[in-house]
Amino acid sequence: MHAEIITIGDEILIGQIVDSNSAFLAKELNKIGIEVSQIKSISDKEDAILDAMKDAQKRVSLVVLTGGLGPTKDDITKSSFCSFFNDKLVHNQEVLDHIEALFAQYLNVPINDLNRAQAMVPSNATLLENRFGTAVGMWMENDDTVYVSLPGVPYEMKHITNNELIPKLKTHFKRPVIVHKTMMTYGWGESQIAEVIHDWESNLPEHIKLAYLPNLGRVRLRLTARGEDETVLTDQLDRLFAALDPLIGEIITGFESELPIQAQIGDFLQKRGQSIATAESCTGGRIAALLSSTPGASAYFHGSVVPYKTDRKLDVLGVPKAIIEKHSVVSDEVALSMAKRVREVMKSDYGIAVTGNAGPTKGDSDAAVGTVCIAIVGPDNEEVETFAFGENREKTLQKTVNKALEITRKVLAF
Amino acid sequence: MHAEIITIGDEILIGQIVDSNSAFLAKELNKIGIEVSQIKSISDKEDAILDAMKDAQKRVSLVVLTGGLGPTKDDITKSSFCSFFNDKLVHNQEVLDHIEALFAQYLNVPINDLNRAQAMVPSNATLLENRFGTAVGMWMENDDTVYVSLPGVPYEMKHITNNELIPKLKTHFKRPVIVHKTMMTYGWGESQIAEVIHDWESNLPEHIKLAYLPNLGRVRLRLTARGEDETVLTDQLDRLFAALDPLIGEIITGFESELPIQAQIGDFLQKRGQSIATAESCTGGRIAALLSSTPGASAYFHGSVVPYKTDRKLDVLGVPKAIIEKHSVVSDEVALSMAKRVREVMKSDYGIAVTGNAGPTKGDSDAAVGTVCIAIVGPDNEEVETFAFGENREKTLQKTVNKALEITRKVLAF
Numbered sequence: 059m060h061a062e063i064i065t066i067g068d069e070i071l072i073g074q075i076v077d078s079n080s081a082f083l084a085k086e087l088n089k090i091g092i093e094v095s096q097i098k099s100i101s102d103k104e105d106a107i108l109d110a111m112k113d114a115q116k117r118v119s120l121v122v123l124t125g126g127l128g129p130t131k132d133d134i135t136k137s138s139f140c141s142f143f144n145d146k147l148v149h150n151q152e153v154l155d156h157i158e159a160l161f162a163q164y165l166n167v168p169i170n171d172l173n174r175a176q177a178m179v180p181s182n183a184t185l186l187e188n189r190f191g192t193a194v195g196m197w198m199e200n201d202d203t204v205y206v207s208l209p210g211v212p213y214e215m216k217h218i219t220n221n222e223l224i225p226k227l228k229t230h231f232k233r234p235v236i237v238h239k240t241m242m243t244y245g246w247g248e249s250q251i252a253e254v255i256h257d258w259e260s261n262l263p264e265h266i267k268l269a270y271l272p273n274l275g276r277v278r279l280r281l282t283a284r285g286e287d288e289t290v291l292t293d294q295l296d297r298l299f300a301a302l303d304p305l306i307g308e309i310i311t312g313f314e315s316e317l318p319i320q321a322q323i324g325d326f327l328q329k330r331g332q333s334i335a336t337a338e339s340c341t342g343g344r345i346a347a348l349l350s351s352t353p354g355a356s357a358y359f360h361g362s363v364v365p366y367k368t369d370r371k372l373d374v375l376g377v378p379k380a381i382i383e384k385h386s387v388v389s390d391e392v393a394l395s396m397a398k399r400v401r402e403v404m405k406s407d408y409g410i411a412v413t414g415n416a417g418p419t420k421g422d423s424d425a426a427v428g429t430v431c432i433a434i435v436g437p438d439n440e441e442v443e444t445f446a447f448g449e450n451r452e453k454t455l456q457k458t459v460n461k462a463l464e465i466t467r468k469v470l471a472f
Numbered sequence: 473m474h475a476e477i478i479t480i481g482d483e484i485l486i487g488q489i490v491d492s493n494s495a496f497l498a499k500e501l502n503k504i505g506i507e508v509s510q511i512k513s514i515s516d517k518e519d520a521i522l523d524a525m526k527d528a529q530k531r532v533s534l535v536v537l538t539g540g541l542g543p544t545k546d547d548i549t550k551s552s553f554c555s556f557f558n559d560k561l562v563h564n565q566e567v568l569d570h571i572e573a574l575f576a577q578y579l580n581v582p583i584n585d586l587n588r589a590q591a592m593v594p595s596n597a598t599l600l601e602n603r604f605g606t607a608v609g610m611w612m613e614n615d616d617t618v619y620v621s622l623p624g625v626p627y628e629m630k631h632i633t634n635n636e637l638i639p640k641l642k643t644h645f646k647r648p649v650i651v652h653k654t655m656m657t658y659g660w661g662e663s664q665i666a667e668v669i670h671d672w673e674s675n676l677p678e679h680i681k682l683a684y685l686p687n688l689g690r691v692r693l694r695l696t697a698r699g700e701d702e703t704v705l706t707d708q709l710d711r712l713f714a715a716l717d718p719l720i721g722e723i724i725t726g727f728e729s730e731l732p733i734q735a736q737i738g739d740f741l742q743k744r745g746q747s748i749a750t751a752e753s754c755t756g757g758r759i760a761a762l763l764s765s766t767p768g769a770s771a772y773f774h775g776s777v778v779p780y781k782t783d784r785k786l787d788v789l790g791v792p793k794a795i796i797e798k799h800s801v802v803s804d805e806v807a808l809s810m811a812k813r814v815r816e817v818m819k820s821d822y823g824i825a826v827t828g829n830a831g832p833t834k835g836d837s838d839a840a841v842g843t844v845c846i847a848i849v850g851p852d853n854e855e856v857e858t859f860a861f862g863e864n865r866e867k868t869l870q871k872t873v874n875k876a877l878e879i880t881r882k883v884l885a886f
Contacts, residue, residue, distance in 0.1 A: 069685055071508045072652065073499025074694070078490045080513070085487025094485045095520075097513035099494070102683075106509075129663035130684045165661060172663040192663075211686065213867060238486065247579060249543035249586040249606075269516075270544045271483055272625065280488070336757075342764025343750075343757025346778050350756025353832045353865050361784045364760050364776035366769070367818075374775065374817055403788055404781075418767045451767050453627060 059233050060095045060118040061087055064110050066126035066135060067210060070099045079124045079215055086219055091233030092120060102126050107138040115203045119231070122223075125210030127193035129172040135207050136196075139180050142205075143198055147178040150194075153185065157192045186222035190214050195222060204230065237291040240271075240280040240314035241299055243306065244464060248272045251279070254305055258298075266294065275457060278314060311464060319463045320348045326472045327358040327408075334466075335404030336362040337375055337396040337411040339387075340430065344459050345410055360404040365396075368422040371413075375399045388413050388425035390442045393433035397442075401435060408436045408469070410462055416447075416454045430458045434469045441469050473647050474532040475501055477511045478524050480540035480549060481624060484513045493538045493629055500633055505647030506534060516540050521552040529617045533645070536637075539624030541607035543586040549621050550610075553594050556619075557612055561592040564608075567599065571606045600636035604628050609636060618644065651705040654685075654694040654728035655713055657720065658878060662686045665693070668719055672712075680708065689871060692728060725878060733877045734762040740886045741772040741822075748880075749818030750776040751789055751810040751825040753801075754844060758873050759824055774818040779810075782836040785827075789813045802827050802839035804856045807847035811856075815849060822850045822883070824876055830861075830868045844872045848883045855883050 063083050069075045077099055084094045095118060100106040107126065114121045126135035140146055154177035161169045176192050179185060186195030186206070193209040195218045206223060208215045243251065248270045252259070259268055265285055271278040281298060283291040303310070315322065327334055336346045346362035349355060365371040368387050372379050377395045385391040396411035414430030415421050427449050433442040445461060447454040477497050483489045491513055498508045509532060514520040521540065528535045540549035554560055568591035575583045590606050593599060600609030600620070607623035609632045620637060622629045657665065662684050666673070673682055679699055685692040695712060697705040717724070729736065741748055750760045760776035763769060779785040782801050786793055791809045799805040810825035828844030829835050841863050847856040859875060861868040 068681075068683060068696070069694070070495070071498055071511065072502045072696070073495040073497070073508075074652075074654075074685070076490060076492045076495040077511075081484070081487040081490040083487070084485055088486045094487075095515060097485065097491075099511035101509060128684070128686070130666045167661070167664050170663055170667045172666050213864060238488075240488075247543075247581070249584055250581050252544045252586050253584045267482075269482055270542070271488070272542070280483070282482070282486070338757075340764075341761070342769070342773070343752075343760035343776050343778065346757035346780075347755070347761045350754075350778075350780060351866075351869070355756070356780060356835060359756070359780050361780040361788070362757050362776070362778035363788070364757065364764075364778070366760075366764060366773050366775040370775045370818060374777070404784060421770060450627060452765075455765070 059092050059120075059231055061092050061120035061122060062114040062118045063094055063097045064114065064121060064123045065097070065099045065210070066102050066107060066123060067099070068101055071101060079210065079212055082212070082216060083122055083124070083219060086224060087120075087122075087227075088236055088238070090224060090228055091236050092227065092231070093236065102134060104134050104138050104141065107135060108142055111138070111142050111205065115200065119203055120227070121203060121205045123205070123207045124215055127207060127209045129176055129192065136178070136180065139183070139196065139198060139205070139207060143180060143182060143200060145180040145182050145198075148181045150177050150179050150185070153177040153179060153194050156187075160192060186218050186226075188214050188218055189221075190217055197226065235285055235288045235291060237283045237288060237295060238280060239292075239295040239299065240278050241302065242311045242314055243277050243279065243309040244275060244311045245309040246277065246306070248277050251277055251306060251309075255302060258301060258305065262298070263294075266298065276460065312467075319467065321352045322472070323463065323466055323470065324349065324352045324355060324358055326470055328354075332407040333358050333360050334408040334410065335360045335400045335406040337400035337409065338362060338364050339366060339371070339396075339412055340414040340416045341412050341455055341458050341462075342366060344455065345412065345462055348459065348463070360406040363400055363403060371396065375403065386423045386425065388415055388423040388429055388431060390431050390433065390444055393431035394435065394440065394442050397433040397435035397440070408434065408466070410434050410466055412458055412462060414454070414458060416451045416458075417449060418451060428454050430454065432458065432462050432465060434462075434466050436469055439469060441465055473506050473534075473645055474509045475506050475534035475536060476528040476532045477508055478528065478535060478537045479511070479513045479624070480516050480521060480537060481513070482515055485515060493624065493626055496626070496630060497536055497538070497633060500638060501534075501536075501641075502650055502652075504638060504642055505650050506641065506645070507650065516548060518548055518552050518555065521549060522556055525552070525556050525619065529614065533617050534641070535617060535619045537619070537621045538629055541621060541623045543590055543606065550592070550594065553597070553610065553612060553619070553621060557594060557596060557614060559594040559596050559612075562595045564591050564593050564599070567591040567593060567608050570601075574606060600632050600640075602628050602632055603635075604631055611640065649699055649702045649705060651697045651702060651709060652694060653706075653709040653713065654692050655716065656725045656728055657691050657693065657723040658689060658725045659723045660691065660720070662691050665691055665720060665723075669716060672715060672719065676712070677708075680712065690874065726881075733881065735766045736886070737877065737880055737884065738763065738766045738769060738772055740884055742768075746821040747772045747774050748822040748824065749774040749814045749820040751814035751823065752776060752778050753780060753785070753810075753826055754828040754830045755826050755869055755872050755876075756780060758869065759826065759876055762873065762877070774820040777814055777817060785810065789817065800837045800839065802829055802837040802843055802845060804845050804847070804858055807845035808849065808854065808856050811847040811849035811854070822848065822880070824848050824880055826872055826876060828868070828872065830865045830872075831863060832865060842868050844868065846872065846876050846879055848876075848879050850883055853883060855879055
């Protein structure tokens, strides 16, 4: 059971936006056993759309198109559907009622002809309701291939996918089971891991595939299994990963879950009735922004102080001047003091602190560009470490955030 | 002059990562007049790679592949190149020297056979140096089509593109001029704008194209012109946009520049020798993280206080308890007080403050989910406004950040 995703829009082809819709769709389709064999981004011209629709039919039984639906002139997916399926647009009163209700509820302007035109849909299309927007989703079939068109606005597309498309696909297609599991490692490079696990990898069964996914010091190892029975496949992956423990146990930091690490930290703290706060210099609030991005974060996240200027570390956070003068502002001692101070200021159980120099120039310290000190202080334990993350500013900041959350996990010991 | 981008990797097809490489490449190619007509993400199997390479040759004169290069088994682009070009892998001493130097400089482990294999390259390939990694870029030609292979690790890919690929493309191909200009608006929907500018849009010359790009309350209007002379095209776009002033002047917030809005704010402050700080409740440090993401931000960004818990607004930031009790924690009065207090605490000229309830549940205030108050206070002026951003938490947070930066621009009056 293979699918193809086609995203329509010149804004992708000129690099004005990154296509994140495809990743969302691919993940959701994969979860129900539909394998995406290709993703294509094309121009919003009827020729390009028709070519892509025809081309996909040779290979797959499901084609999901996003984008190219909306009130203005650059939206031509509906007319392409009519050409492809030899159909015509007809007025749909239910869609018009919905558009009028949306305008009445959210906007202060009267509905115009362009909006009214959005209630014109191909006569043979099964419609997929778009509760949050005026562009309706469409499902049409040609021989054994299903074509689905979704709007490009991400939250509308996601809503239709979860509430309309996925349930319909589940009943329409017979699908195999696909199970992924991803182990996370930190510390070794891709080739070093590959050398050590070579025999294990060579002995993987035919239906299970390994991929190495390196990124900013982390290498993730992903196993993908295809088969009939989810329990059996999951069990096989668990056993295979367990066999890696004696080989690379020292670098394994856990398994990738549906939850990002900041949500895992939040869950753990909330269950224990504990709280956390951050004091961030070079990262400028990125760790706080991540910790607070999880719904319900106020149960465990108390807040943050970002003393970007050196003096603010003294007067706002209360780091003793003597420590900065003795050890310099980028030092383990200052990071530890910041973590301790932010626990007190924010009245939290744990404090994460970061002080460093991400570049491009040396700041108020003598530390080389890329030097970052990270400290985590809790009620009973503390951890501090200095890193040399290199000269790329953005990379250094991202690595710092990753590393700070990894160390927090270690200190929390979950 | 058309190009196609092919990204190789199952991690994209299962939705594990978002393909941001293509957007970068598309933008860089576009800048030098090379139009990307299609972007394709495919599996890391030799069949899929060869099919995509063949298929692209029918349509374009440049094919850029990313991913599928690296030390481990799942990397098969080089063997696909050999099949496609009927070539064979040969040892390249220069590449090996480079790999050995990288290992000596950055890693503490000896080079292994997998790394040594990375010095094997197709005998007819022109190599594109990868200063930051072990996977070298390749340039090969077949009839009139150029095929380029780049590693998938984003910073390595970007570096090779900017330093090796773009200069080589500039000399290799004769290219037309493409000019984009994007106007930003805030306040009206797509269809309302389209109705008002209908006549203007209908009269656009053949070589200039308009696109509407709606996102979270902003609608961007992008004009794309193709021709011979950059000055002439730029002048045409300027005149066309100027003609929109009398039609939609009230909603125009500016033009999209290469600089994101936080960098524009930073530039402006730095030129005037002024500084800024943020006090953020529901946004949890996102505005601070953005303001500090620009290299050199320490020249104008003093820091942030994130009093996520209501009580921290009192004890850390010093908002008077009476104001919170009288007006509730989500109110214009509290936002203004936070902005004033953070100016004092962080000793900055401007203070941005946000207090709101992003949901999913009401918090310490009676304000409906989605209510956010944003205040900007400067030496001579202040601005405060309350918004109803709706029930989607993540959307509310993003809209708040966008809106806070827009209001800051307005208060700074640039």
